[in-house]
Amino acid sequence: MNLDYIQQYAMFHGTRKEAKILADSVDFAHIDFATSLQDMTQQNLESYQQYLRGKYGNVRFESIGKDRTSLENIGKSMSGNDVVIAPNILEQMANDPQKAAYYERKIDSFFESIPMQNAYFAAWGLVNEPAGVVVHDDGSVTYIGGCSDSPERVAQVQRENKAKQEKKEALRRENEEAANAMLAKQMHEVQMSEKQRVMADFLANCADIVYMGMKENAAIAAYRLR
Numbered sequence: 001m002n003l004d005y006i007q008q009y010a011m012f013h014g015t016r017k018e019a020k021i022l023a024d025s026v027d028f029a030h031i032d033f034a035t036s037l038q039d040m041t042q043q044n045l046e047s048y049q050q051y052l053r054g055k056y057g058n059v060r061f062e063s064i065g066k067d068r069t070s071l072e073n074i075g076k077s078m079s080g081n082d083v084v085i086a087p088n089i090l091e092q093m094a095n096d097p098q099k100a101a102y103y104e105r106k107i108d109s110f111f112e113s114i115p116m117q118n119a120y121f122a123a124w125g126l127v128n129e130p131a132g133v134v135v136h137d138d139g140s141v142t143y144i145g146g147c148s149d150s151p152e153r154v155a156q157v158q159r160e161n162k163a164k165q166e167k168k169e170a171l172r173r174e175n176e177e178a179a180n181a182m183l184a185k186q187m188h189e190v191q192m193s194e195k196q197r198v199m200a201d202f203l204a205n206c207a208d209i210v211y212m213g214m215k216e217n218a219a220i221a222a223y224r225l226r
Helices: 003-013 016-056 068-076 087-095 097-112 114-123 151-225
Strands: 058-061 082-085 126-135 141-149
Touching: 016 058, 016 082, 016 087, 016 097, 068 126, 068 141, 082 087, 087 097, 097 114, 097 126, 097 141, 114 126
Parallel strands: 058 082, 082 126
Antiparallel strands: 126 141
């Protein structure tokens, strides 16, 4: 505040006392204007917050890091139409229409692209799962979303897995039956071989008995001839 100028102005147009009153009045007016400006800024901020909530719904004002863990954590709390804006960026948007338009276009682009994302993922048998938008304190913007298998795809995969399991089980039973058949054949061959051996031993013993009997009969006959 230039008091010399005010005093010179007052002395030219009035008394020094009047100059002092004028200077005090200007000082108070300056303080009142600064306070009013601060109040207006706060009112603008609150009004803009209400406007964003009316436009987007779930809007939060907090700083979120750009690291994977921070984004995954905030993504888990989103439901598809969430917007998170860093406080410093919010203040810029509330007081600068160009900044507001820039970031709102960024946010709008995410939500406007959801139908296209849905169609893209559907073509692959997937379900689009948009989460929301994060405006970071450095001014960068991150879109958060994911995808999952559609109910039809889940049913198809279950059918395929069931068919694979059934085929695997059928092959296991086939191999088991083949192994059992081979084992039974081997056991049969062993049994037949054992029977043949027993029979051969039996026949060999019978031949010895017959031979011995023939020798004894021949000896008796020779004795009688003498």
